[in-house]
Amino acid sequence: MQNWLLPEYIQDMLPDEAWRVERMRALLLELLRTSGYQLVAPPLLEYAESLLIGDSRDVDLRTFKLVDQLSGRTLALRADITPQVARIDAHLLNRKGVTRLCYAGSVLHTQPAGLTRTRELLQIGAEIYGHGGLESDLEIQRLMLQALALLGIGDVHLDLGHVGVFRALAGHAGLDRELENELFAALQGKDSAALQSLTQPLEEALRNTLLALPMLYGNCAEVLARARRELPEYPGIHAALDELETVSQKLQPLASGVGVDLADLRGYHYHSGMVFAAYHAGSHDAIALGGRYDDLGKSFGRARAATGFSMDLRQLYRLLPPRTAQLSICAPYLDDAALQNKIAQLRAAGEAVVVDLLGDAALRGELQCDRELVSRDGAWQVVAL
Numbered sequence: 001m002q003n004w005l006l007p008e009y010i011q012d013m014l015p016d017e018a019w020r021v022e023r024m025r026a027l028l029l030e031l032l033r034t035s036g037y038q039l040v041a042p043p044l045l046e047y048a049e050s051l052l053i054g055d056s057r058d059v060d061l062r063t064f065k066l067v068d069q070l071s072g073r074t075l076a077l078r079a080d081i082t083p084q085v086a087r088i089d090a091h092l093l094n095r096k097g098v099t100r101l102c103y104a105g106s107v108l109h110t111q112p113a114g115l116t117r118t119r120e121l122l123q124i125g126a127e128i129y130g131h132g133g134l135e136s137d138l139e140i141q142r143l144m145l146q147a148l149a150l151l152g153i154g155d156v157h158l159d160l161g162h163v164g165v166f167r168a169l170a171g172h173a174g175l176d177r178e179l180e181n182e183l184f185a186a187l188q189g190k191d192s193a194a195l196q197s198l199t200q201p202l203e204e205a206l207r208n209t210l211l212a213l214p215m216l217y218g219n220c221a222e223v224l225a226r227a228r229r230e231l232p233e234y235p236g237i238h239a240a241l242d243e244l245e246t247v248s249q250k251l252q253p254l255a256s257g258v259g260v261d262l263a264d265l266r267g268y269h270y271h272s273g274m275v276f277a278a279y280h281a282g283s284h285d286a287i288a289l290g291g292r293y294d295d296l297g298k299s300f301g302r303a304r305a306a307t308g309f310s311m312d313l314r315q316l317y318r319l320l321p322p323r324t325a326q327l328s329i330c331a332p333y334l335d336d337a338a339l340q341n342k343i344a345q346l347r348a349a350g351e352a353v354v355v356d357l358l359g360d361a362a363l364r365g366e367l368q369c370d371r372e373l374v375s376r377d378g379a380w381q382v383v384a385l
Contacts, residue, residue, distance in 0.1 A: 048065055159276065
């Protein structure tokens with residue numbers, strides 16, 4: 001067995017990618033800082049019950065678990081940072097007003113989210129706690145689109161959904177939890193055969209409505225108009241449609257297009273209201289995700305209105321245009337005070353200076369330098385190689 005091989009869907013980041021991803025992280029964290037978000041850094045490892053909160057079966061399946069040698073309790077490697085941030089808001093900060101928090105760190109998944117995805121994501125995101133109105137939904141979605149634009153990722157399509165539509169239907173019909181979960185899975189997968197079978201015992205009006213949901217996707221204005229005609233006039237449904245209409249109109253200028261998918265129940269057991277996803281032609285999967293999750297803090301004894309987004313920097317890196325590598329300045333290895341001063345000046349000005357310890361001209365290409373320091377007329381000067 002070759003002991004240098006990594007597990008499937010786990011990759012090293014080599015210098016070019018690692019440096020660029022680090023710059024992306026710094027750029028986005030500065031955007032979040034200047035937007036009023038405070039940085040938190042929760043641990044990679046926690047007790048499993050702290051991370052697998054509520055009816056989060058989808059998160060449970062993605063989560064690595066192990067036994068703590070100190071306590072004997074089950075530990076989990078986080079598959080998502082949002083539950084940890086909700087815990088920090090609920091217990092460590094315990095503020096009464098609006099709290100804006102952001103984070104950046106690794107998460108691990110038992111299975112990749114797509115064929116080209118890694119199981120170790122570098123997740124960055126932002127959350128707003130303590131506000132349940134559309135203003136915070138709009139702020140967090142604008143911020144997500146601004147973050148993508150800041151990285152140079154354009155032509156982003158925004159898809160909106162609202163779990164309140166399905167919740168209103170399930171609640172009005174009094175569906176039991178098992179059937180509700182099966183219907184959720186069929187809708188999320190747009191599995192029309194399973195949906196036909198599952199809705200067969202239901203009363204006709206509800207059956208027709210559930211069968212219509214997977215077809216209610218596409219152009220925002222058209223879908224919402226059809227939804228108002230075809231869906232029952234339950235208060236929860238029309239409130240959700242009104243929210244989708246307002247947000248879509250206000251976000252149109254920031255995206256290449258805004259669509260609606262009323263069968264998109266991604267994170268249904270997690271989210272409580274509007275959900276959203278950003279898409280780009282260069283990726284088969286969504287490049288950023290988010291939504292409202294007002295009930296999440298309840299597991300920590302303090303429910304707070306909340307909404308947020310997250311994105312994977314390693315996925316976004318693959319959407320960036322190729323960039324010419326920034327080359328360095330090569331310096332000889334000499335015990336020379338003037339040389340050391342010149343190197344220090346160049347580094348203080350932002351230049352990368354590499355000291356050639358071997359002095360082997362045949363290996364100089366590995367140093368990735370396009371200039372060198374040479375002594376001319378009694379002074380150290382930078383000249384092209």
